[in-house]
Amino acid sequence: MTSKTYALIAAAGESRRMGGSNKILMPIAGKPLIAWTLEAFELCSDINEIIIIGHNDWLEEYWQVAKEFKITKVKSIIPGGKERQDSVYCGLKEVLANGVADDDLISIHNGANCLISVEDISACLAAAKEYGASVAAFPAQDTIKEVGEDLFVIKTLERKKLWQMQTPQTIRIDIAKRAFVEAFAANFYGTDDVQLVERLGLPVKIVKCSVKNKKVTTPEDAQYCQLLLQDKGE
Numbered sequence: 176m177t178s179k180t181y182a183l184i185a186a187a188g189e190s191r192r193m194g195g196s197n198k199i200l201m202p203i204a205g206k207p208l209i210a211w212t213l214e215a216f217e218l219c220s221d222i223n224e225i226i227i228i229g230h231n232d233w234l235e236e237y238w239q240v241a242k243e244f245k246i247t248k249v250k251s252i253i254p255g256g257k258e259r260q261d262s263v264y265c266g267l268k269e270v271l272a273n274g275v276a277d278d279d280l281i282s283i284h285n286g287a288n289c290l291i292s293v294e295d296i297s298a299c300l301a302a303a304k305e306y307g308a309s310v311a312a313f314p315a316q317d318t319i320k321e322v323g324e325d326l327f328v329i330k331t332l333e334r335k336k337l338w339q340m341q342t343p344q345t346i347r348i349d350i351a352k353r354a355f356v357e358a359f360a361a362n363f364y365g366t367d368d369v370q371l372v373e374r375l376g377l378p379v380k381i382v383k384c385s386v387k388n389k390k391v392t393t394p395e396d397a398q399y400c401q402l403l404l405q406d407k408g409e
Contacts, residue, residue, distance in 0.1 A: 187255030
């Protein structure tokens with residue numbers, strides 16, 4: 176892989192569903208949650224640099240985690256913005272400020288998706304290199320229904336066509352720059368990163384990932400990760 180690759184780790188959320196404490200630093204199987212996430216990108220030979228985007232109050236703690244767990248690819252830890260999209264754009268601008276090629280790639284990942292595998296990171300990078308943008312996802316496991324404001328079912332959606340989006344969401348630099356600039360110009364905020372690419376009419380390739388690759392948002396999610404990672408942490 177000749178293009179340079181940057182991992183943007185989004186870790187600036189307020190963890191409201193975890194009671195307001197910083198879930199990114201909570202202990203999971205003997206390590207801070209974000210340490211597991213960072214280790215996957217550190218071990219991925221296709222990733223060149225890591226940029227962490229965090230809340231101002233926690234930037235020093237993230238540096239300490241990177242140092243303690245020998246995450247050598249971390250080059251910058253920067254404050255994020257008001258919304259997740261703002262924070263990711265802060266990371267993109269940090270990359271652009273250092274001079275990049277149009278075919279370089281950014282791999283945008285939630286710091287709280289701590290069960291991501293090295294293989295899935297590389298697969299997303301390869302797909303984005305070929306198609307311009309990719310997203311890790313898995314098929315919907317439940318029946319999904321469209322529901323009206325009155326809470327009556329409108330219709331049942333065709334499950335075999337539905338996928339649950341996760342991260343990393345990987346985008347070629349030239350596409351990412353255009354997608355974010357045009358989204359902000361239109362005051363458009365997407366629910367995920369590749370939606371900004373979709374609105375340009377450009378393709379986004381699905382990369383099937385493990386169903387374990389879910390974002391930790393609740394205490395129950397943290398317990399699930401604890402069970403899966405406890406052997407690795409020993």
